[in-house]
Structures are given as structure tokens and as C-alpha cells.
Amino acid sequence: MKKWWFLVIIIMIISIAKSGQAITLPRSIDKTPNTFLNSNESLTNKRVNSANWESNQEKLENNRNFHLKYVADYLGNKLIEQAEVPKVDLLPEPNPKVFKLLQVQEQVKEKPIQKEKPKPNIIVKPSVYLTFDDGPNHELNQILTILKAKKAKGTFFMIEPQMRHYQDSVKRLVNEGNYPALHSVTHDKNKLYGGSPLNVVNEMEKTRKTLLEITGFDSKLTRAPYGSKPYMKDTFRNVLVQHQMKMWDWNIDTMDWKYQRSNPHQILVNAINGLERVKNKKGPIVILMHVTKGTATVLPQVIDYLYSKGYQCPAYDPSKHVIMNFWNDTRL
Numbered sequence: 001m002k003k004w005w006f007l008v009i010i011i012m013i014i015s016i017a018k019s020g021q022a023i024t025l026p027r028s029i030d031k032t033p034n035t036f037l038n039s040n041e042s043l044t045n046k047r048v049n050s051a052n053w054e055s056n057q058e059k060l061e062n063n064r065n066f067h068l069k070y071v072a073d074y075l076g077n078k079l080i081e082q083a084e085v086p087k088v089d090l091l092p093e094p095n096p097k098v099f100k101l102l103q104v105q106e107q108v109k110e111k112p113i114q115k116e117k118p119k120p121n122i123i124v125k126p127s128v129y130l131t132f133d134d135g136p137n138h139e140l141n142q143i144l145t146i147l148k149a150k151k152a153k154g155t156f157f158m159i160e161p162q163m164r165h166y167q168d169s170v171k172r173l174v175n176e177g178n179y180p181a182l183h184s185v186t187h188d189k190n191k192l193y194g195g196s197p198l199n200v201v202n203e204m205e206k207t208r209k210t211l212l213e214i215t216g217f218d219s220k221l222t223r224a225p226y227g228s229k230p231y232m233k234d235t236f237r238n239v240l241v242q243h244q245m246k247m248w249d250w251n252i253d254t255m256d257w258k259y260q261r262s263n264p265h266q267i268l269v270n271a272i273n274g275l276e277r278v279k280n281k282k283g284p285i286v287i288l289m290h291v292t293k294g295t296a297t298v299l300p301q302v303i304d305y306l307y308s309k310g311y312q313c314p315a316y317d318p319s320k321h322v323i324m325n326f327w328n329d330t331r332l
Contacts (some may be wrong), residue, residue: 129155132301154313155221160207163211180219192224192231248316248325252277254274260293262292268305284324
């Protein structure tokens with residue numbers, strides 16, 4: 001019990017010492033001066049004795065307070081020196097997400113606002129498709145060389161037996177970005193159109209497999225020999241559709257098959273006149289030519305003329321197929 005009171009007193013002393021106040025312990029109940037004075041004592045003696053008593057009490061209290069404050073200061077300082085003060089972080093560790101967000105915000109503030117650069121106007125040139133029938137043959141390489149030099153591409157409708165005979169030329173054609181297409185096996189209109197509607201698709205399918213064997217290229221684009229009209233009636237076209245094939249004709253005929261020997265310049269004239277006739281019409285522009293020596297002679301001039309009019313000469317792209325047949329059959 002004594003130890004408990006001692007600890008209480010020590011705690012009180014430390015608390016008051018820290019606050020800088022003097023310690024005043026409650027004094028014992030002091031009795032008043034002798035209340036049993038003789039009745040014959042004079043009033044003056046009473047007052048003198050009372051004043052002396054009060055003065056002595058004040059001195060005693062001041063003396064006691066001085067010693068207690070000294071003890072309190074001493075003990076308080078000693079306890080404070082020996083106490084282990086725990087380390088306290090004044091600021092908690094920052095939240096990584098919040099810290100990162102603040103960093104980003106500061107970076108955004110520091111970066112100057114940049115105006116978006118105006119996007120350049122991309123002008124898409126209209127296309128003219130250069131198509132060549134009845135190859136391959138010994139003139140094909142010359143035509144391929146011209147196309148490469150002029151940075152133009154061609155679409156070649158080839159006959160199956162000739163592909164077998166000129167396999168290297170067919171491979172070059174494909175490797176240089178031109179498009180290989182199908183033009184039958186026999187090129188004989190009686191065999192193709194004179195019997196079953198399956199005749200055309202059977203020849204096209206055989207040509208497709210030969211092309212695939214030589215180049216690994218699987219083509220579904222066909223051109224009916226002599227054009228699709230009047231030969232490719234509904235029954236013939238239906239079979240092509242069933243085999244997921246496409247069919248292209250043309251809207252500019254250079255007549256090179258007729259003039260390639262006698263007057264090659266007329267091929268160029270026919271190409272220019274045909275372009276003037278169809279340039280304002282809807283749909284693709286497809287020029288019909290053949291793999292002949294006369295065509296190869298004027299082909300550079302044909303391409304230069306097209307470029308001068310703002311056209312480009314791409315190869316057929318099956319992913320951007322356009323309708324070009326005399327029947328306007330949208331399935332093909």
C-alpha cells in the first residue's frame with residue numbers, strides 16, 4: 001500500500017514539475033490559537049499573538065513549498081533523463097499509389113501544352129487495272145520488266161498448259177506482286193460453251209490447281225475466253241458462284257490482238273480513247289491487253305499516260321473485289 005502511494009506522489013511531482021508550478025501539499029488541519037486563553041487577557045495581547053502565529057505559519061509554508069519544489073525538480077529531471085522516449089514518426093509513410101498519382105499530376109503540369117500537328121491530306125489516286133490475257137509465253141518477261149521499271153502491277157489471265165511450259169515466268173510474275181488469274185485450259189469456245197455448264201468451271205478448276213502447284217498461290221479470279229457475253233449465261237455463271245469463283249471482263253479494249261503486228265501505236269490510241277470514254281463512269285477501269293510483242297512495245301507509253309492523268313496501276317486485290325462483268329452479276 002505504501003508503494004502505491006509513493007508512485008502516485010512521484011507521478012504528481014513529475015507532472016507539476018513539467019508544468020513549472022510550485023507543489024503545495026495539503027497541510028494538516030491547523031487548529032486556531034489557544035481558544036482557552038484566560039478571560040483576563042487583554043484584547044491587545046490577542047491581536048499580537050494572532051499576528052505572530054499567522055507570520056510563523058506563512059514562513060513555515062513557504063519553506064515547505066521551497067523544499068518540495070526542489071525535490072520535485074530534482075526527481076522529475078532524473079526520471080526524464082532515464083526514461084526511454086519512444087521514436088514517433090511525425091509523418092506516416094506515403095501511399096505508393098497516391099504518391100505515383102501526385103508525380104504524374106506534377107509531370108502533367110510541367111509539360112507544356114502541345115498543339116496537335118495537322119494531319120496531312122492523303123490523296124488516294126484512282127486506279128486503272130492493266131490486264132493481260134493468253135499468257136504466259138516468251139513475251140511475258142519483257143512485260144514484267146516494264147511493269148517493274150514503271151512501278152506498276154498487272155493482272156494476268158493465264159492458260160493452263162502454257163503455265164506448265166513457262167513455270168519460271170509464272171513464279172516471277174507472282175513474286176513481283178502481280179496477280180495470277182485463270183483463263184481456261186483449251187481456250188476453245190466450242191468446248192467451253194457448247195456442252196455442259198460444268199465445262200467452264202472444270203477448266204478453271206484445273207487451271208487453279210496447276211497455278212497452286214507451281215506457285216502455292218490459290219486464285220479464284222477467272223476471265224471467260226472471248227468475254228462472258230453472250231456465252232456465260234445463267235447456268236454457267238451459277239456454277240462459278242457455287243465454286244466461289246469471281247469473273248472479270250473489261251471496259252477498255254485496246255484491240256492489241258488486232259494491231260500488235262501491223263500498227264502497235266494504235267494500241268496506245270485505243271487505250272487513250274477508251275479512258276476518255278469511261279473516266280466519268282462509275283465502277284473500276286479495266287484495260288484489256290494480251291501478252292504480245294506489240295503490246296510490250298507500247299506498254300511504257302500507256303503507263304506514262306495513265307500516270308500523267310493522275311492514275312495508279314495496282315494489281316487485282318481479292319480483299320477489295322469490284323464488280324466488272326458484262327452481265328453486271330454482283331455475285332461475281
